[in-house]
Amino acid sequence: MKKIKVYLIIIQILACVECSNILTADIKEKADIRNEKISEKPIMVFEEQNYDFGKIYIGDIVKHGFKFKNRGSGELIIKNVKSSCGCTAALVSKSNLFKDEEGEVQIKFNPGRYVGKVTKSVTVNSNDLQNSSYKLTITGEVIEEVSVNPKHINFGIIRKGDSCTRTIEVKTIPELKTDIKKVESPNPYIATTQINSNVNSSYKYQVTISKYDYIGKFSGMVFVYTSSNRQERIDIPFSGEVIGDVTIYPEILSFGNIKKNQEVNRTVILNFVNKNIKIEKIEARPNIINYTVSELNNNSKKIDVKLGSEITTGKITGSLTIYTNSTIQPVINIPINGEIKG
Numbered sequence: 600m601k602k603i604k605v606y607l608i609i610i611q612i613l614a615c616v617e618c619s620n621i622l623t624a625d626i627k628e629k630a631d632i633r634n635e636k637i638s639e640k641p642i643m644v645f646e647e648q649n650y651d652f653g654k655i656y657i658g659d660i661v662k663h664g665f666k667f668k669n670r671g672s673g674e675l676i677i678k679n680v681k682s683s684c685g686c687t688a689a690l691v692s693k694s695n696l697f698k699d700e701e702g703e704v705q706i707k708f709n710p711g712r713y714v715g716k717v718t719k720s721v722t723v724n725s726n727d728l729q730n731s732s733y734k735l736t737i738t739g740e741v742i743e744e745v746s747v748n749p750k751h752i753n754f755g756i757i758r759k760g761d762s763c764t765r766t767i768e769v770k771t772i773p774e775l776k777t778d779i780k781k782v783e784s785p786n787p788y789i790a791t792t793q794i795n796s797n798v799n800s801s802y803k804y805q806v807t808i809s810k811y812d813y814i815g816k817f818s819g820m821v822f823v824y825t826s827s828n829r830q831e832r833i834d835i836p837f838s839g840e841v842i843g844d845v846t847i848y849p850e851i852l853s854f855g856n857i858k859k860n861q862e863v864n865r866t867v868i869l870n871f872v873n874k875n876i877k878i879e880k881i882e883a884r885p886n887i888i889n890y891t892v893s894e895l896n897n898n899s900k901k902i903d904v905k906l907g908s909e910i911t912t913g914k915i916t917g918s919l920t921i922y923t924n925s926t927i928q929p930v931i932n933i934p935i936n937g938e939i940k941g
Contacts, residue, residue, distance in 0.1 A: 642671035658829025754839030762809035854937030
């Protein structure tokens with residue numbers, strides 16, 4: 600009987616040892632699997648990092664694909680692709696790549712108004728721990744098939760009744776044989792005249808503004824029409840200012856938002872371009888607006904404007920009207936605005 604008990608105890612001990620071995624082996628196997636998964640890292644490798652488009656004409660949209668591969672053993676996940684400016688668009692062909700799978704980042708570049716050497720970049724963000732942000736660079740030289748000089752026509756300051764002329768030069772690339780069809784402006788006060796024929800692929804035009812009926816700043820466009828498919832029309836902005844016998848600054852008098860009974864002064868400067876011009880009278884509306892006139896120098900006067908104590912809360916709407924002996928500017932009106940807070 601004792602022998603049987605001993606045998607049973609031995610069997611139980613052996614069973615416990617076997618269970619312990621099985622449990623240890625299972626834990627080890629799970630640890631190996633976990634370590635194996637940890638070691639499965641994605642590696643993003645591009646065939647090239649930089650690409651030069653060479654010469655790019657304005658109006659052309661160029662494309663290039665940057666090919667890459669997952670050289671690691673883990674899954675490569677492309678999180679996003681960011682470009683350095685709106686003129687560069689990027690698209691990834693595949694966002695999840697397993698071992699040895701290939702993908703491509705397609706870059707589309709629109710030169711827009713760029714001229715000359717240009718460099719732009721695209722950043723590819725992924726779960727590659729060693730290189731999570733990979734920078735791709737494109738370069739090129741943007742060329743104008745048709746170029747204009749100057750890019751902006753500045754007429755400067757013109758006395759009312761006078762005219763002003765500026766010259767522009769339009770150049771083309773000889774081998775492309777681009778023709779200039781016409782140069783014109785929709786502004787009725789602007790006239791364009793060609794002053795030379797095609798000389799070494801260069802055309803010159805005079806742009807004249809005359810008989811402008813208004814006093815103040817002006818702006819507009821001159822259009823150059825060509826036979827180019829890339830640059831069918833080139834827009835040249837122009838600007839300037841027509842003045843009369845008197846210039847005023849500011850043209851609008853604003854008190855802004857002020858508290859009731861708060862003393863606030865504003866100043867208007869009058870510069871007399873024509874020294875023979877005199878102020879005959881000044882009217883302020885409403886009559887609770889007060890003003891004083893003083894000399895700055897021989898050619899300028901200063902008008903100090905302030906609100907009277909009788910003014911009530913609400914919007915301020917009024918004007919300062921200056922009467923002169925000028926035939927060009929017999930009446931100068933300066934709007935007044937603001938708001939009184941209670």
